[in-house]
Amino acid sequence: MKYLSEYRDSKAVKDFATAMEKITTKKWKIMEVCGGQTHSIVKYGIDELIPKEIELIHGPGCPVCVTPVEIIDQAIEIAKLSDVIFTSFGDMLRVPGSDTDLLRVKAVGGDIRIVYSPLDALKIARENKDKEVVFFAVGFETTAPANAMAVYEASKTNVNNFSLLVSHVLVPPAIEAILSSAKNTVQGFLAAGHVCTIMGYEEYIPLAAKYKVPIVVTGFEPLDIMQGIYMCIKQLEENRHEVENQYIRSVKQEGNLSAKQIISEIFQIIPRKWRGIGEINQSGFSLSEKYKNFDAEKKFNIKIKDKEESSECISGLILQGLQKPTDCPAFRKKCTPENPLGATMVSSEGACAAYYRYKIAHKTTA
Numbered sequence: 362m363k364y365l366s367e368y369r370d371s372k373a374v375k376d377f378a379t380a381m382e383k384i385t386t387k388k389w390k391i392m393e394v395c396g397g398q399t400h401s402i403v404k405y406g407i408d409e410l411i412p413k414e415i416e417l418i419h420g421p422g423c424p425v426c427v428t429p430v431e432i433i434d435q436a437i438e439i440a441k442l443s444d445v446i447f448t449s450f451g452d453m454l455r456v457p458g459s460d461t462d463l464l465r466v467k468a469v470g471g472d473i474r475i476v477y478s479p480l481d482a483l484k485i486a487r488e489n490k491d492k493e494v495v496f497f498a499v500g501f502e503t504t505a506p507a508n509a510m511a512v513y514e515a516s517k518t519n520v521n522n523f524s525l526l527v528s529h530v531l532v533p534p535a536i537e538a539i540l541s542s543a544k545n546t547v548q549g550f551l552a553a554g555h556v557c558t559i560m561g562y563e564e565y566i567p568l569a570a571k572y573k574v575p576i577v578v579t580g581f582e583p584l585d586i587m588q589g590i591y592m593c594i595k596q597l598e599e600n601r602h603e604v605e606n607q608y609i610r611s612v613k614q615e616g617n618l619s620a621k622q623i624i625s626e627i628f629q630i631i632p633r634k635w636r637g638i639g640e641i642n643q644s645g646f647s648l649s650e651k652y653k654n655f656d657a658e659k660k661f662n663i664k665i666k667d668k669e670e671s672s673e674c675i676s677g678l679i680l681q682g683l684q685k686p687t688d689c690p691a692f693r694k695k696c697t698p699e700n701p702l703g704a705t706m707v708s709s710e711g712a713c714a715a716y717y718r719y720k721i722a723h724k725t726t727a
């Protein structure tokens with residue numbers, strides 16, 4: 362298949378490992394920001410293929426994992442209401458709130474429906490005028506254009522029984538939060554190719570210059586990731602700190618201008634709390650004042666108090682790259698994908714789930 366099989370070519374992957382061996386002279390720590398990249402790294406054993414001097418640190422780029430427990434609780438309370446049809450992508454249903462999850466609410470009669478697009482949720486709203494239809498809008502910049510389009514369409518066609526429960530987070534402020542932390546040990550970043558496909562990478566240029574870190578926009582297949590790591594190591598070894606684009610088949614510096622335009626029409630940038638990390642300034646989207654009638658948070662006005670995470674779960678430290686899943690005492694014991702204690706075990710993009718599935722059970726090599 363074009364654009365897939367050639368990026369899983371084991372010989373080309375091994376050639377990059379050999380090239381990396383030749384240029385690596387010291388220890389380096391590189392963070393892959395995106396959970397999809399973490400998944401590929403662990404699935405294909407990339408962390409064991411690269412020179413032992415290079416440590417890959419798993420970043421906070423799993424939107425399911427960083428959605429705050431208070432928003433999950435809010436979703437649960439809205440989904441319990443008898444006049445509501447609550448719609449969501451499937452992966453949010455098993456994320457633990459403080460007492461239960463959406464799947465359990467569905468099991469006892471909540472009208473919760475899995476959809477594949479916010480436009481499917483809008484269609485449900487058009488077909489059920491006597492109900493309020495809410496879509497759980499979770500994700501990074503990648504999913505924001507479709508969510509924005511659904512609100513734009515709802516507004517244009519007066520579908521007033523439709524709303525979004527928004528928990529969008531943004532990558533560049535999270536990278537800056539990691540870099541500005543006194544505990545930071547990350548020396549280079551692989552930025553998420555799909556996020557940059559939408560937003561471009563202009564925002565990363567001042568970050569690379571200010572913190573003197575190379576940032577390489579990278580795809581998700583084994584060859585993409587090997588090349589991204591190679592480009593990052595090459596910069597570090599040459600004492601360069603630039604933004605480079607490995608994912609040129611998808612990403613332009615300016616991003617997708619139409620997608621950015623609909624995002625800026627519908628959303629505004631606000632501070633957001635990240636599960637396990639805390640509030641990061643200017644790190645999320647909410648609906649702008651003009652579209653506030655489509656904001657489920659305002660429409661239902663359900664107040665949830667701040668909640669404590671399970672004291673056993675160290676997912677906050679894992680999401681900041683300070684610990685690995687295998688450092689958690691509950692990993693594979695009290696916490697499994699069937700009975701997750703924390704969000705990084707629920708999502709297939711979560712580091713704990715990736716380690717559980719590929720690191721211990723079996724390995725697939727590229």
Ligand code: SF4
Pocket residue numbers: 673674675676679686689690691692693696697701702703704705706707713
């Ligand atoms: S293994 Fe479970 S309890 Fe431990 S950090 Fe991961 S999600 Fe949290």
